[in-house]
């Protein structure tokens with residue numbers, strides 16, 4: 054495999070690509086975005102915040118990024134944090150400094166939307182406090198906690214929708230105005246936090262204004278109107294890669310609500326989160342694991358809370374990049390993947406972590422759901438309560454015993470691994486173009 058082959062279904066085309074996770078996150082988008090970056094000029098994040106985590110392995114170097122697109126590892130690419138992202142300036146500055154300390158250039162190649170919303174410390178406190186209150190009030194039929202990453206994502210997006218109490222990156226450049234706004238916001242927030250049981254002195258708006266204005270000065274060279282920047286890029290014929298964070302089943306509108314994140318984390322988030330109309334996206338690569346994982350609460354029809362799940366977790370190193378929480382693991386839910394592929398307009402699939410399944414005698418693919426009334430359906434249910442009531446119906450396929458981490462093309466995979474992939478393609482109705490058999494860039498099988 055060469056990086057070039059991975060880059061495009063049509064090596065001659067200048068195109069715009071979206072990369073999106075088709076499950077509940079952590080599908081390995083970082084590796085694929087990294088593979089595709091060589092073929093694109095501009096890499097754009099359009100949603101989410103520091104709740105996301107990409108791990109990219111380059112040689113013996115491992116980079117864990119939360120906010121900055123992984124394209125930053127290439128000096129000639131422009132990386133954009135779009136207006137749909139919620140930015141924690143403290144995390145962002147730390148990420149910039151860590152990259153610089155490791156010799157990665159972060160300058161004019163990083164652009165941040167002046168309209169991206171700011172995650173403030175009180176958002177993080179609110180996120181954790183609300184989760185704790187909800188968990189403490191849990192009863193058998195009503196635990197309303199979500200298992201968030203506690204990165205302040207929900208409260209920051211809630212402020213965006215409230216409007217008057219929100220702060221955007223562009224607001225950080227005017228300390229006087231920032232202070233005035235924060236005086237009002239903090240007076241309200243202090244009361245709200247106290248009501249949630251937070252025992253802390255009232256928020257200090259002047260100190261916060263000083264600290265966040267300083268962050269604003271540090272980030273000022275990067276802050277711009279990224280919508281015009283992206284449209285300029287389109288006009289100049291530069292190709293754009295839209296990098297989704299979180300994943301389709303965590304989408305606020307189309308995921309397993311309420312166990313979702315607070316942004317449009319499917320491809321549908323691209324237009325709103327960047328200002329680029331969806332019709333500009335020619336190629337949508339849906340990333341899926343060869344099995345399913347989920348972090349946090351919420352229904353998971355194919356979960357294997359047993360030795361099978363444990364084996365997948367250990368072989369797949371299924372622990373969160375952001376929170377280090379053990380991920381829940383289970384068989385591949387193709388009802389869910391087919392739904393996500395539909396929502397995202399997926400043109401091809403990347404099947405990640407196939408090597409983790411080596412050594413199972415047999416493998417199960419969930420193809421249908423049995424509903425509460427006994428009927429059988431091949432449709433996903435993007436509602437947590439109703440989804441928790443279904444039973445997964447499986448097709449059983451033979452496994453393979455061989456290790457496959459040095460496979461170079463699909464034909465060199467064991468016959469049963471090839472059949473597993475073929476069955477996924479048949480059921481989802483979308484071709485698999487990339488198969489990942491290990492963390493390294495070279496451990497990638499590409500079929501175009």
Ligand code: IMP
Nearest residue numbers: 078104105200201202299313314348349
């Ligand atoms: P929040 O985004 O921190 O509000 O968390 C809401 C839900 O989305 C929780 O179940 C999180 O575990 C989950 N979540 C958010 N971002 C990611 C991600 O990047 N990967 C996996 N799960 C995520």
